[in-house]
Amino acid sequence: MKKIKKAVLPVAGFGTRFLPATKSSSKEMLPLVDKPLIHYAVKDAVEAGIEQIIFVTGRGKRAIEDYFDISFELEFHLSFQGKSDLVDEMRKISDMADFVYIRQKEPKGLGHAILRAKDVVGDEPFAVILADDVIENRLSGTKQLMDIFERYNCSVLGLERVAKEDVYKYGIVSGREIEKKLFKLDEFVEKPSIEEAVSDKAIIGRYIFTHNIFNELEKTKADKKGEVQLTDAIESLSKKEVVYGKILEGKRFDCGSKLGFLKATVEFALNDKEIKDEFKKYLKEVE
Numbered sequence: 001m002k003k004i005k006k007a008v009l010p011v012a013g014f015g016t017r018f019l020p021a022t023k024s025s026s027k028e029m030l031p032l033v034d035k036p037l038i039h040y041a042v043k044d045a046v047e048a049g050i051e052q053i054i055f056v057t058g059r060g061k062r063a064i065e066d067y068f069d070i071s072f073e074l075e076f077h078l079s080f081q082g083k084s085d086l087v088d089e090m091r092k093i094s095d096m097a098d099f100v101y102i103r104q105k106e107p108k109g110l111g112h113a114i115l116r117a118k119d120v121v122g123d124e125p126f127a128v129i130l131a132d133d134v135i136e137n138r139l140s141g142t143k144q145l146m147d148i149f150e151r152y153n154c155s156v157l158g159l160e161r162v163a164k165e166d167v168y169k170y171g172i173v174s175g176r177e178i179e180k181k182l183f184k185l186d187e188f189v190e191k192p193s194i195e196e197a198v199s200d201k202a203i204i205g206r207y208i209f210t211h212n213i214f215n216e217l218e219k220t221k222a223d224k225k226g227e228v229q230l231t232d233a234i235e236s237l238s239k240k241e242v243v244y245g246k247i248l249e250g251k252r253f254d255c256g257s258k259l260g261f262l263k264a265t266v267e268f269a270l271n272d273k274e275i276k277d278e279f280k281k282y283l284k285e286v287e
Contacts, residue, residue, distance in 0.1 A: 003207065004146055005052060006120070007127040008046040010113035011038065012058030012104040017257060029063045029132045030261065032268045033275075035271050037255055038064055042096055042133035044206075048143035050127060052098045053128055056113045056274055058105070063099060070094045083254065109227025115217040123211045125149065132203025133180055137250025141206040148182065148246050149208045158206030159184070159245045162193055170202035171231035173245055181247040188235035201245060203231065204252060 015027025022030075027036040028038040041110045042053055071090065077088045082281045100120055105180060114128060127142050135141040147158045162170060168191050175185035187198045223229055237243060253267070254260035 001003060004048075004049060004125050004127060004149065006054060007050045007052070007129055008054045008056060008114055008117045008121065009038070009041055009045075009102075009131060010056045010110055011061055011064060011131060012056055012107065012113055014107065018261075024060070024220060026061050026258045027064050027256075028061075029067065030255070032134065032255070032261075032264055033272055036067065036230045037134065038067065039093070040080065041098040041129045042068070042261050044135065044140040044142050045129055046096050047140040048127070048146050050097060050142065052100060053096075054100045054101050054102065054117045056104050056116050058103065065099075067097070067165075068094055068099050071141065083232045088186045092139070103229050107227075109225075109229060109231050111217050111220055111228035111230040112228060113215060118257075119213075121211065125208060125210050128205075128207040129216070131244040132254065132256030133205030134255050135204075135206070135248060135250045136253070136267075137248070138161060139249065141248050141250065142208075144248055145206055145246055146273050147206045148244060152244060154242045154244060155213065155234070156208045157234070157243065157245045158204050159183070159201045159247045160204045161200050161247065162202045164197070164200065167192055167194060167200065167202065171234075172197045172199060173201050173203060174199040175245060178244075185238055185243045185247045188231050188238070189197070190229050201247070203245070204248070206248065211240065215278045239251065 008176035011026065011028050013027065018027050018030065027138050029036040032040065045053060045192065046118040069142065075087050075090060102116050104116050104189055117286050129142060139159055145158055148156045157173070171192065172189045172192055173185045175183040177183050187194055211233065213233060216236040217228060220228050220233045220236065234243060253264035
């Protein structure tokens with residue numbers, strides 16, 4: 001069984017729900033207190049033992065490349081001011097992993113974005129991480145799925161139970177529970193109505209795939225919007241090999257929505273040692 005060393009991070013989207021803030025700046029660079037969303041996604045991968053991060057980018061995403069690059073000018077400036085601790089902190093960011101960048105020239109959906117990484121991933125199993133989903137837990141979301149993969153050697157999806165009225169926002173799955181919170185999946189529905197939903201288990205932004213997902217993505221036809229849906233390819237894959245779903249431990253923040261992003265900002269601020277006391281005091285004042 002091959003070890004998972006690579007993670008694909010699709011970051012080519014326009015971030016339309018955050019316009020006009022994302023008109024000239026990447027959604028993935030929106031900060032949670034003092035780190036951008038993309039930092040937490042990479043951290044999730046690195047804590048799981050991932051060595052190579054493959055970004056699938058698009059126009060206007062240069063800030064992501066700059067963030068994980070070495071900034072000699074900034075380091076020189078900080079050194080000149082005697083802030084060697086900040087120099088070390090900045091250098092740690094660029095040293096987190098080996099970074100690779102691939103372009104998705106047209107917005108053809110999540111499935112198409114992942115397919116763009118095929119040549120870099122090769123015939124290895126790999127992780128997919130969506131920066132919109134920030135998961136706070138002692139064990140990273142990716143690591144939780146990798147532990148399942150190491151036991152069963154098959155694709156695993158991160159799941160979360162959602163309210164009935166929210167099923168239309170997600171890919172919804174069902175299957176037989178083989179262990180506590182671990183399911184062998186057999187039904188997949190992309191963004192169903194309440195009536196069409198096969199369960200309350202939603203796919204969230206953490207995945208482990210065997211390389212066979214690329215074959216299914218290549219055969220998956222685009223939908224009416226011209227997008228290749230990842231859920232369709234997963235369903236096709238499940239007919240040829242086992243696909244599991246694991247309800248992830250930890251608290252998930254949907255930072256792809258304004259409300260979810262604001263909730264995450266408040267909770268991360270309340271956990272920040274430097275500002276939490278003053279922030280708590282402020283929150284009480286504005287109640």
